Amino acid sequence: MSADGSRPRSDDDEFRFLAGDAERVGRGGPLPAVARESAVVPDRRTVSGLAFDGGRPPQLVALHGAGLNAHSFDPMLLALGRPALALDLPGHGRSDWRSDADYRPSALAADVAAVLDARVTDPVALVGHSLGGLTAALVAAARPRLVRRVILIDITPGVSPRRDAGAVHEFIRGQRHFGSIDEIVDRARRFGIGRDPAALARGIALNTRVRADGRLEWAHHFAHLDAPSAGEDPHPYAAIWGALDGLSQTGAPSALIAADGGMLDAALVAEWRERLPGSPVVEIAGPHNLHEAAPAALAEAVDRLLAGDERAAQ
Numbered sequence: 605m606s607a608d609g610s611r612p613r614s615d616d617d618e619f620r621f622l623a624g625d626a627e628r629v630g631r632g633g634p635l636p637a638v639a640r641e642s643a644v645v646p647d648r649r650t651v652s653g654l655a656f657d658g659g660r661p662p663q664l665v666a667l668h669g670a671g672l673n674a675h676s677f678d679p680m681l682l683a684l685g686r687p688a689l690a691l692d693l694p695g696h697g698r699s700d701w702r703s704d705a706d707y708r709p710s711a712l713a714a715d716v717a718a719v720l721d722a723r724v725t726d727p728v729a730l731v732g733h734s735l736g737g738l739t740a741a742l743v744a745a746a747r748p749r750l751v752r753r754v755i756l757i758d759i760t761p762g763v764s765p766r767r768d769a770g771a772v773h774e775f776i777r778g779q780r781h782f783g784s785i786d787e788i789v790d791r792a793r794r795f796g797i798g799r800d801p802a803a804l805a806r807g808i809a810l811n812t813r814v815r816a817d818g819r820l821e822w823a824h825h826f827a828h829l830d831a832p833s834a835g836e837d838p839h840p841y842a843a844i845w846g847a848l849d850g851l852s853q854t855g856a857p858s859a860l861i862a863a864d865g866g867m868l869d870a871a872l873v874a875e876w877r878e879r880l881p882g883s884p885v886v887e888i889a890g891p892h893n894l895h896e897a898a899p900a901a902l903a904e905a906v907d908r909l910l911a912g913d914e915r916a917a918q
Contacts, residue, residue: 621806622678628803629683629900636682640698641689645718652698653691653719654678660687662728663910667716669734669759669893670707671776671826673697675810676733679803679899684907689728691719693736695825697811705829709735709841713742720750727752727856729910733895734759734772734867738841741858745847748854753913755859755906758866758892761844762875768867771795772892776826781819785809788820796865798897799890807896845879858883859909861902866892884909 622635637659642652654674655662663686666677674690674697681688692699694715695707702711716739720728730751732740737756744751763769775795782788789804798804812820821827848858860876862868864887873885886905890898 618675618810621675621810622682624806625679625899626682629679629903631682631685636685638678641723642698643719643722645694645715649694649700649702649715651691651694651700651715651719653689655689656681657687661726662687662689662724664688664729664731664906665716665720665724666690666895667693667730667732667736667740668696668895669736670772671696671811671822671824672733672807672893673811673824676807676893677731677895680895680903680906683900683903686907686910689723691716693739697823701825705825707735707826709738709742709844712739713746716740716743717746720747724750729753729755729906729913731755731757731906732759733757734892738844741844741847741851744851744854744856744858748851748856751856753857753859753909754848754851755861755909757861757894757902758863758868760860760868760872760876761841761848762839762872763841763867764838765840766838768869768872772797772867776822777829780827781815781821782812783819785812785820788812796891798893800897803896807893848880848883852882857913860885861894861905862887863890863892863894863898864888865890866894 636657639655639658641655642650645651668676674692677690693712695701727750730740730744737759740754744754785805785808788808789801792798792804811823813823815821851858862873888894888898888901894902
């Protein structure tokens with residue numbers, strides 16, 4: 605939570621979009637049970653998340669990117685149809701803000717690992733988008749007995765935040781309050797964050813709160829922090845290559861799903877292939893936020909990877 609105790613918007617049912625999400629991805633029949641859960645990490649902060657088919661142990665745990673939240677994965681998880689747990693990373697959604705404002709993958713990984721310790725018994729697949737993907741790699745390295753596969757969505761450790769993620773950072777921090785959801789949708793489309801106005805409006809509605817003056821602001825902590833200094837390490841995630849390289853030795857293979865219009869250029873994808881020759885690359889048409897822009901295609905790609913693992917284990 606923020607210093608003043610404020611929370612994301614709670615004026616409407618947070619699950620109000622599920623029926624529309626299911627229709628969008630072609631899922632028929634009754635909706636699965638989706639429930640909000642929470643876990644307390646060692647310093648007594650709360651990490652919140654959404655359990656899909658909560659009566660069954662999750663087969664995968666989904667980690668969103670910077671400035672998003674667990675609901676970003678709703679359409680993809682409905683299309684996938686597997687028991688899953690989607691977490692609000694610390695500082696996002698309904699998870700508490702970190703008092704040290706440390707949202708580096710290493711800090712987030714420690715929190716996610718604590719949640720896995722409390723919630724997971726059988727090995728799961730970790731599916732992480734952007735910042736969540738880098739976090740997933742470190743979680744898998746720290747908890748190999750709890751992870752059977754890692755799937756990174758449109759991110760590699762070779763990404764340079766200043767060079768490759770500048771537009772995302774500017775979108776999050778460049779304007780801090782808005783008059784309407786439509787205004788934010790227009791801004792997101794200008795920044796190439798998404799293409800479908802309805803999908804963008806849905807995500808924004810679940811990721812904003814109303815200020816005392818009636819204007820909208822982002823609910824996540826990132827939007828309330830100053831931008832990082834220009835003198836930061838241009839490749840702060842390079843050490844995560846080592847975590848990914850070691851995963852195959854622990855029986856947790858990795859894979860990359862790249863958006864053809866996303867953050868990764870040909871050089872970054874080529875670096876992945878060179879460094880991790882046994883880790884497949886799947887390309888999907890869409891922008892960086894594939895789980896919001898192309899959820900059915902993303903679910904199909906994830907399902908193929910998981911089904912391949914299941915066949916190999918038989």
